[in-house]
Amino acid sequence: MKPRLYLAALAAALTLTSSALAGCSSKATEGGDEKDAGGVKTGEGVTAKTINLGVLTDMTGVYASLGKSVTQAQQLWAKQTNAAGGICGRSIELTIRDHGYDPQKAVAGYTELEPKVLGFSQFIGSPFVAAVKGRIDGQDKALVVPQAWSASLLGSPYIRVVGATYDIETINAVDYLLSQKRIAKGDKIGHVYFEGDFGENALKGSKYAAQQAGLTVVEQKIKPTDNDMSAQVAALKKAGVKAVLISAGPRQAASLVGVAAAGGFKVPMIGNNSAFAPQLLGTPAAPALTKDYYVAASTLPIGDPGAGPAKLAKEYKAAYPKDGLDNGVVAGYTAASVYGEVLKKACAAKDLTREGIDKALLTISSYDNGFGITNNFSDPAAPSTRQSLIMKPDLKVPGGLKVVRPATAAKAAESYKAGG
Template identity: 50%
Template structure:
């Protein structure tokens, strides 16, 4: 399938494109060509190079592989359809193994030769590179949904944020009568940017709804969640929010189920991987776990999703489908449209690509993820799907509820860093 130009409502950023078209940017080593097109790093007469810093050998290798495969699939389809601005797209991929120093070295290597970055995976790696990305005016789509990244024009959170997902998760628990006013809810979370941002959302929602949050902080190296299960059960929580990794999720639900504690567990997107359904934790996951996500399930009957799954399985036979496929492909779809707009505006410099991206108002792609990219101070989406693990389903998930937003989201103040 070819990524179509997403349907969009262009934001009224009056004169911004014309202003940027008249100047080059710091670090840009190319100016207007014979056609008058302003270019910059990563743009040649025949190619547009895009960078990816990802984790192909560390704890998120399975997810990273899915994202890279999906983005390469989108690139291949775009190139088969003639490319963008008379140029072919090419991916420049580097593996950081979820190591900050490796990520810094890889960025130094590829940054001078790429126009934008459709993938930067890992909150610690992103935190270490924020100043470089700003100085280089590098439009970057991180695989991070941390709302403290808002307010940075060069950083595009690829959907609703961790805190919004947790607000929507608490709303789901209340609407489903799984918790009631006065109850205590556990929240197990990584002691890092991801976990702390998720906690901001759960704390806000709990205070608003008359609930109490019982915190359990864990580290990515903590694999056995027996102590956390015991602590939360003794605290009398009636549900658990989970913002850690897949290994911690499998341990927590497995221990809870084995001890006879049938507590509902709602996890952030990074807390689940479809590969968990190939382990002994599968029955517990099917019985206790729900994932809150800005993207639909790969098993969705949305036509664009079905077409993507078929194309992915054809291009990568034997590879499993997970949320990274939809996320990676969707990001490339949105970045491709920004590049098309930048070409139309005559400015493929890095600053021009950012400006073009920010003209995209309501973007309704074919994958069930409506986004508004016009305001860098707000997430592009506030809606969350509720998904349940199921063995045999594409991506290992099926939909419980379609995308919706809790009323409390409108009253939430984002903890931006910008």
């Protein structure tokens, strides 16, 4: 489906769902906010005993493996928070819906949960968040911390991305290849990317980086349902590219790297944060992935020996002994921790309403929960960081990734205006 048609379909689904449940959106004006015995103002999703947060995830679609670990990490955070006494005298409850990376299910899930929750600690899928952005900004005003990093989400005081946006992350990825002298001025680089918000935002980053470095980008647009990258590899090999960027899911990354290796197409490949899952290291693509594939992200990997990842890995394995470790664990736990910090500040200000939550987030200008990068949330129009770590698959490391370059912001990433 073409990007415009895709977004039109999302908009249509949103319109139908919103019309059918329009009554849910008027609740903010029907009773107003209340105060508890301690003088704390409360509103949607907050009772005397609980704070309810929504989780819109993907456990059955293109990001199923990551969605599961992101969600379980957030459940772990909630359990730990409640065991320590909760926040503002209240326990944290997560209401979870699996949208399977389906636009209609994502919009319907949002419409169902929004009246019942204070906000959302997870919402996977940039296109789906973008589809309800008008409602979030216009009438709902519930803080959403998405597992999505598109620059199109910047500027909203209520949708706050944790980490570098896809365009900046891609610029840092290109900079890594340049710094390692894997590519040079005059070279062509390939970019395989999902149609829609995620991939096309990443493409803006690769084009900007290419312009700054004297490179040429050879584009290969794909759909989330495309799993065989044979045609894309053939086209890029024919074009003579010296490296390949991939802004897609783990399945596409595995196919891309595996097909290239089988065909003798030996160039470095580097993906955005969602273009890897450790399960790939159990496939025939493993040798190629560990040889010359890299991943850019805004948190340390779960297998890093640092105190933060090591502690989380131990706690996660204790809670979910049958499940493996991946970067979704860090991403989910980090997003939930940010939400928790916001709730604590809002409680201190005696305002657990949606308005109070939004104000509290703006006061957090230097937040690092031990996962490699300090985030600044004081400006909704700016990404919380311009830094990215570069990682490489490694069979010997829990979670399958090791850091090969620490958190760095390329000069091009610093000069770039997010969103292009």
